[in-house]
Amino acid sequence: MATLISVPIFTALLILQTAVISRIPLLHGTADLVLLAVLAWGLQKRVQTAWQWGIIGGLMVGIVSALPLGTSLVSYLLAVMIALALRQRVWQVPILAMFVATFFGTLLTQAIAVIALRLYGNAIPFGEAFSLITLPSVLLNLLLAIPAYALLGDLAHWLYPEELEV
Amino acid sequence: MSSPSSRTIQTVVLALLVIGLIALALGGYLTPISRYILTPLVTAQTWLATRFQALQSYISAPQDVARIRQRNTELEAQVSKLQAEIIDLKQQIAETRILSALVGFARANPDNQYSAAAVIGRDASPFLQYVIINRGSDNGIRRGMPVVNDQGLVGRIAAVTATASRVQLITDNASTINVRLDPSQAQGVLQGQITGDVLVNMIPQSANVQIGDLVLTSGLGGTYPPNILIGQVTGVRKRDYDLFQSASIQPAVDFSQLQIVLVITNFHPVDIGPLVPTQVAP
Numbered sequence: 001m002a003t004l005i006s007v008p009i010f011t012a013l014l015i016l017q018t019a020v021i022s023r024i025p026l027l028h029g030t031a032d033l034v035l036l037a038v039l040a041w042g043l044q045k046r047v048q049t050a051w052q053w054g055i056i057g058g059l060m061v062g063i064v065s066a067l068p069l070g071t072s073l074v075s076y077l078l079a080v081m082i083a084l085a086l087r088q089r090v091w092q093v094p095i096l097a098m099f100v101a102t103f104f105g106t107l108l109t110q111a112i113a114v115i116a117l118r119l120y121g122n123a124i125p126f127g128e129a130f131s132l133i134t135l136p137s138v139l140l141n142l143l144l145a146i147p148a149y150a151l152l153g154d155l156a157h158w159l160y161p162e163e164l165e166v
Numbered sequence: 167m168s169s170p171s172s173r174t175i176q177t178v179v180l181a182l183l184v185i186g187l188i189a190l191a192l193g194g195y196l197t198p199i200s201r202y203i204l205t206p207l208v209t210a211q212t213w214l215a216t217r218f219q220a221l222q223s224y225i226s227a228p229q230d231v232a233r234i235r236q237r238n239t240e241l242e243a244q245v246s247k248l249q250a251e252i253i254d255l256k257q258q259i260a261e262t263r264i265l266s267a268l269v270g271f272a273r274a275n276p277d278n279q280y281s282a283a284a285v286i287g288r289d290a291s292p293f294l295q296y297v298i299i300n301r302g303s304d305n306g307i308r309r310g311m312p313v314v315n316d317q318g319l320v321g322r323i324a325a326v327t328a329t330a331s332r333v334q335l336i337t338d339n340a341s342t343i344n345v346r347l348d349p350s351q352a353q354g355v356l357q358g359q360i361t362g363d364v365l366v367n368m369i370p371q372s373a374n375v376q377i378g379d380l381v382l383t384s385g386l387g388g389t390y391p392p393n394i395l396i397g398q399v400t401g402v403r404k405r406d407y408d409l410f411q412s413a414s415i416q417p418a419v420d421f422s423q424l425q426i427v428l429v430i431t432n433f434h435p436v437d438i439g440p441l442v443p444t445q446v447a448p
Binding site: 014015017018019022023025028029030032034061064065066067110113114117121122123124125128129132133137 | 286287288289290291292293294296298324325332334339340360361362
């Protein structure tokens with residue numbers, strides 16, 4: 001159930017991403033809703049399907065995007081790894097963990113995208129990519145990090161209700 | 167006590183007097199007199215009627231305010247409805263203008279066959295300049311077909327599904343197009359940038375390139391049909407020690423406002439890969 005529900009959620013997020021969010025750039029960077037959902041889900045303390053969400057999100061973005069095959073899958077799985085690592089260490093301050101995960105997750109996914117594109121012959125200049133795309137994207141993702149965490153937190157509470165002690 | 171005969175005489179005299187007055191009135195002879203009598207009466211009545219109406223409207227005012235407020239609410243609702251209709255109509259006018267421009271472009275280029283498509287999204291990755299359109303292989307769209315709009319060249323089909331396609335814009339960093347400059351007829355290679363700008367490189371040093379020159383597809387390489395407008399030269403970089411000069415281009419197409427595009431369906435790109443010479447091992 002917790003894995004299957006990711007499909008309609010990612011579908012809705014991808015539609016929102018391609019139809020709206022990608023048309024609202026800051027300089028040339030845009031927010032990444034699927035990445036935020038994957039990170040926020042991975043940071044929820046009772047969630048056990050973070051890797052599955054990373055795989056499904058990565059595959060769905062890979063289908064829609066023109067990025068080289070497997071790029072988004074690899075980058076989202078690494079983002080899940082960051083989220084899980086932070087959850088085990090600083091989960092007592094979840095918002096802080098979300099900010100840190102968003103910051104490093106965005107940097108990592110965009111670095112992987114640039115490297116993959118360069119390997120496929122698309123000579124993207126590192127400097128311009130970092131200043132015009134990556135940094136604005138980090139800022140936009142940080143702005144959306146709190147609502148994303150709150151929404152995914154509600155979903156996690158619904159799917160993984162807390163056990164009552166009798 | 168008066169006798170009956172004197173009463174009869176009084177009656178006759180009164181009757182004659184009344185008849186006389188009526189006859190004078192009918193004849194218009196009493197008008198000056200009636201004016202003097204009626205003028206103060208009318209003035210007094212006007213004064214009284216005005217005060218009464220003022221008092222009446224003061225007393226009945228609360229009812230009118232309630233009625234006016236109700237009417238105002240109705241009118242405000244009507245205004246809101248009309249404003250919504252205006253917005254809807256403006257949207258329709260904008261779409262009609264775009265379609266009209268596209269029809270005009272198709273008529274001006276009768277050799278090509280077009281399939282109109284709406285832009286429904288952009289690529290999720292900010293490093294890529296791709297858009298998604300709502301026409302796919304079910305509509306005869308094939309990979310490599312050029313995409314234009316009434317302003318000029320947009321890009322080409324990069325991937326196709328049954329109902330949608332992905333278009334690589336000419337501003338994409340990996341996009342390269344063989345172009346010629348008009349009127350200098352110099353050849354060059356147009357390349358996109360991650361900033362969304364486009365540059366023409368590989369222009370021979372001997373070419374006389376001027377700001378304002380038009381940039382058109384040359385048709386070389388077989389990936390695009392010739393003579394499709396791309397944009398105008400806005401700057402030229404020519405250095406003596408370079409092998410080639412380059413030019414920055416202002417694209418004719420406003421890529422931030424792409425809504426409807428035309429796919430040229432009767433152009434099939436030529437794969438010249440096998441003809442490109444490769445080094446053979448000794």
